[in-house]
Amino acid sequence: GQNIDQPTEMTATEGAIVQINCTYQTSGFNGLFWYQQHAGEAPTFLSYNVLDGLEEKGRFSSFLSRSKGYSYLLLKELQMKDSASYLCAVRDSNYQLIWGAGTKLIIKP
């Protein structure tokens, strides 16, 4: 079966750095996405990785290792508004997105 694993919840301090990990086993791989979802709102696109390595976009970076079936999302200089759920999703061989259950990130002052 297809599976996306990510921690259920993480806590970090304002101004710090946090890394959210995602491991996957899917039938084929055509890219990995990270989405942010604030409570009661729709998911919004953060990043996309299809090749190995690090993609940096402002305070957020995403890393991919296809051989290890592993990705992480790195958030720097955390702000209170970063409190949200972070969803990892992998596009499989049928070009369908397989979603993880999400990681709820709690930022403390």
Added chain:
Amino acid sequence: IAGITQAPTSQILAAGRRMTLRCTQDMRHNAMYWYRQDLGLGLRLIHYSNTAGTTGKGEVPDGYSVSRANTDDFPLTLASAVPSQTSVYFCASSFRSAGYTFGSGTRLTVV
């Protein structure tokens, strides 16, 4: 309209009733999707459409039907609602291999 519009925003529905959740996009995206999101389970695909005139079943299609008469609209129908269909429903669209754009969601409670 800018992006994807879903209606209604929320609804309380009696079990056994029929209901259609509406989804309209103005981005001319070829593919559209319906997901339900339940606490602890993440997003689960109900039905999808890769292009106007075609639809496919996702992970949890039972009790739901869709149609795609044109590019913009992708309604989801619950023929006879049951309490287990209480959830938040998100419509999404994508263009070719790009990421998904989501609507703001419909919170449905079946009592």
